Amino acid sequence: MARHSLRGELVEAAFEQFHAHGFNGAGVKDITDAAGAPKGSFYNHFPSKEALAVVALERYGSTLRLADLKDSSVDPLTRLRRHFEFLRDGQLDQRFLRGCLFGDFANEISDHSEIIREAIRQGFAYWAECLTCAVADAQTAGQVSAGQDAETLAAFLLNAWEGTLISSRTERSAKAFKPFFDTVFGVLLR
Amino acid sequence: MARHSLRGELVEAAFEQFHAHGFNGAGVKDITDAAGAPKGSFYNHFPSKEALAVVALERYGSTLRLADLKDSSVDPLTRLRRHFEFLRDGQLDQRFLRGCLFGDFANEISDHSEIIREAIRQGFAYWAECLTCAVADAQTAGQVSAGQDAETLAAFLLNAWEGTLISSRTERSAKAFKPFFDTVFGVLLR
Structure with missing residues (x-):
């Protein structure tokens, strides 16, 4: 299930962090920390913070x-x-x-x-x-x-x-x- | 004239930088650089970036x-x-x-x-x-x-x-x- 994959955890964490602190206010490390993941793992899943923001926006739309x-x-x-x-x-x-x-x-x-x-x-x-x-x-x-x-x-x-x-x-x-x-x-x- | 004081230059620069890049996107150094002022001079005029943001908002209202x-x-x-x-x-x-x-x-x-x-x-x-x-x-x-x-x-x-x-x-x-x-x-x- 995506919810339990590291990628899914990063999306959920980004959704929360971006929504609470904005794009510039939520750093990659804030997002990986919130997901309980090492910072280095981020770029295995997303090419950029922008790319993750796009997924977070889609996640928002679904709510x-x-x-x-x-x-x-x-x-x-x-x-x-x-x-x-x-x-x-x-x-x-x-x-x-x-x-x-x-x-x-x-x-x-x-x-x-x-x-x-x-x-x-x-x-x-x-x-x-x-x-x-x-x-x-x-x-x-x-x-x-x-x-x-x-x-x-x-x-x-x-x-x-x-x-x-x-x-x-x-x-x-x-x-x-x-x-x-x-x-x-x-x-x-x- | 306030426009030619360093404080006035910082307000004008902050107004431009905040409006173009947002609060988190515009750092104190971006603002002092845009005003042609040393970064250290900032805190002679404003206690915080927040305090300057308030003045920039008042400046915006006047437009x-x-x-x-x-x-x-x-x-x-x-x-x-x-x-x-x-x-x-x-x-x-x-x-x-x-x-x-x-x-x-x-x-x-x-x-x-x-x-x-x-x-x-x-x-x-x-x-x-x-x-x-x-x-x-x-x-x-x-x-x-x-x-x-x-x-x-x-x-x-x-x-x-x-x-x-x-x-x-x-x-x-x-x-x-x-x-x-x-x-x-x-x-x-x-």
């Missing part, structure tokens, strides 16, 4: 329950609300620390690493595609005005969410989520 | 033309549109690099430095206050529905903007601004 946004057995507006409530509750559980690894790395390192920028771009693109599916289904169901382009509105929701996480980290209060939920579910998605 | 949002001689919706167009044009001029120093530091370092987190919190609070003024004036003028709380809507606009910058850095395309302008000025502010 977001994006497939639920396409689950046509659930009312589309309920899918959207549950999705953002799930993400909000995760941030509350983390006491407002960490935020979104895509957004963290986009701000910290995407100007300096083309492979990391591309991994974030792909992660956001799939997230936006899943949101677009739910928004379009809500429009078809007559729950949301069809006057807005579903893809544009979905991209806007994703941006607004990423900014909300920034606000939650500086405010460290559940109140930071109020503008998002009030405006998205009270004004935009209706 | 945002926030007072224009309160200029009652200009139509309020025009103030809001010009504000975000000014910020967008700045990001286009920078070829989608850098983003917002508040958002960059919020994602990278606010979990680890209380004084930096507080400086960002204050920066965002003043920005939100200026946006609230323009939104409330637009409501009074009948340009924007009074059904939404001005402060909540202003906080949402600021979050959506911060997330839009994240998207613009990963997309590196002017198209990244379309969801913001279409949704804010086509749907929310009307």
Whole structure:
């Protein structure tokens, strides 16, 4: 099982260290120490810290329950609300620390690493595609005005969410989520 | 003039280095080198890199033309549109690099430095206050529905903007601004 391989342990450790300390804040030695591995073993598994960051970003994407946004057995507006409530509750559980690894790395390192920028771009693109599916289904169901382009509105929701996480980290209060939920579910998605 | 003092040179250099490379990516030596100053001179002027980061954040806030949002001689919706167009044009001029120093530091370092987190919190609070003024004036003028709380809507606009910058850095395309302008000025502010 990958989880018990050294490579798997390095990925898990990197995911934690990058998310907690950022790309520059988490060194290769921090990651190997956290995985209980000798530093020299790192390059047997990954050509660079950047390459491991790409795998950590993919690992992060898999935690977001994006497939639920396409689950046509659930009312589309309920899918959207549950999705953002799930993400909000995760941030509350983390006491407002960490935020979104895509957004963290986009701000910290995407100007300096083309492979990391591309991994974030792909992660956001799939997230936006899943949101677009739910928004379009809500429009078809007559729950949301069809006057807005579903893809544009979905991209806007994703941006607004990423900014909300920034606000939650500086405010460290559940109140930071109020503008998002009030405006998205009270004004935009209706 | 402060601009020609060594302290002023260090602030300018830090502003550039932090914005280009992040908090952890810009070392004290990078900053003193960029200012043409010996590394040892740093601690004559600042007790820590964190303390200089706080001054750089204040310097960043002063570039945002926030007072224009309160200029009652200009139509309020025009103030809001010009504000975000000014910020967008700045990001286009920078070829989608850098983003917002508040958002960059919020994602990278606010979990680890209380004084930096507080400086960002204050920066965002003043920005939100200026946006609230323009939104409330637009409501009074009948340009924007009074059904939404001005402060909540202003906080949402600021979050959506911060997330839009994240998207613009990963997309590196002017198209990244379309969801913001279409949704804010086509749907929310009307």
